[in-house]
Amino acid sequence: MKLAYFDAHCDTLSRCVGTGESLRDASGQCDLERLSRYEPFGQVFAVFADSAKTPDLRKSVEAQAALFRREKARYPELMRRAALSIEGGELLDCNPERLQEAQAWGARWVNPTWNHANALSGSHAEYPERGLSDTGRAFVRAASELGIFIDASHLSDRGFFDVADMGATLLASHSNSRAVCPHTRNLTDDQFRVIRDGGGFVGVNLYRAFVGGDGSMEALLRHFDHFLDMGGASCIGLGSDWDGGIAGAGGLDGAEDMGKLAAAMERRGYGQPLIHAIFYGNLSRFLGIA
Numbered sequence: 001m002k003l004a005y006f007d008a009h010c011d012t013l014s015r016c017v018g019t020g021e022s023l024r025d026a027s028g029q030c031d032l033e034r035l036s037r038y039e040p041f042g043q044v045f046a047v048f049a050d051s052a053k054t055p056d057l058r059k060s061v062e063a064q065a066a067l068f069r070r071e072k073a074r075y076p077e078l079m080r081r082a083a084l085s086i087e088g089g090e091l092l093d094c095n096p097e098r099l100q101e102a103q104a105w106g107a108r109w110v111n112p113t114w115n116h117a118n119a120l121s122g123s124h125a126e127y128p129e130r131g132l133s134d135t136g137r138a139f140v141r142a143a144s145e146l147g148i149f150i151d152a153s154h155l156s157d158r159g160f161f162d163v164a165d166m167g168a169t170l171l172a173s174h175s176n177s178r179a180v181c182p183h184t185r186n187l188t189d190d191q192f193r194v195i196r197d198g199g200g201f202v203g204v205n206l207y208r209a210f211v212g213g214d215g216s217m218e219a220l221l222r223h224f225d226h227f228l229d230m231g232g233a234s235c236i237g238l239g240s241d242w243d244g245g246i247a248g249a250g251g252l253d254g255a256e257d258m259g260k261l262a263a264a265m266e267r268r269g270y271g272q273p274l275i276h277a278i279f280y281g282n283l284s285r286f287l288g289i290a
Helices: 012-019 057-074 096-105 134-146 157-165 189-197 217-229 255-267 272-287
Strands: 005-010 041-047 082-087 107-111 149-151 170-172 201-204 236-238
Touching (some): 041 272, 057 082, 057 096, 096 107, 189 201, 201 217, 201 272, 217 236
Parallel strands (some): 041 082, 107 149, 170 201
């Protein structure tokens, strides 16, 4: 029986637009052929561009969205469980009206910020004391009305709780535990409880910088252990961050290596139902994709 796999975040779209490669057989850390080793499998592809380094942001965003749609049409079976996310409100000009456009592309959630603060909110890295602006609140309301989830990965702590106070469904597609690794990109225990109790989802990030410690498999498993100890068995999963320039923890170098993580979980005493939930079931249920 093959291992099932559903990952909440990769930056493969932006990489493939840059290299001219197909999502089917790309040379980075993730592509459809490697994902097809798992059964069933799914992937959420992020639209991403660094606004400080991208001369024509709209052109970059539209090229990624077009590649996603083109590959869905070209490889309908391989992309059957593929979804889109928008990593930073600046990619939509911080304009609530552009959320309908993102929804038409296939976007299921949006990050109000990436690392840069913007007109919606401060980020974890810039102006972290800033929460949602009036425009940010309008953006969150518009997203909620469209059924687009709010992704708190990269958001300031204050922005996180502002979104929560609005009653929006929160997820953190690629964030770890701040109690285990004290990085601002990771979630506090209080933030995790908000997501858990609100029916959200947390995808554990494989990037060594957010895993902490010595970057070993043991260090990575501590994040899963901590979230499980907090009652997260039905809301945690995978948020690899493949193709985001990451060095993976625990000897995980690309999507093809995820069987190593499953095997490490089994050795740790995670039963097969729990491994399936983490690797596939929780995100599948959250997205409503069988």
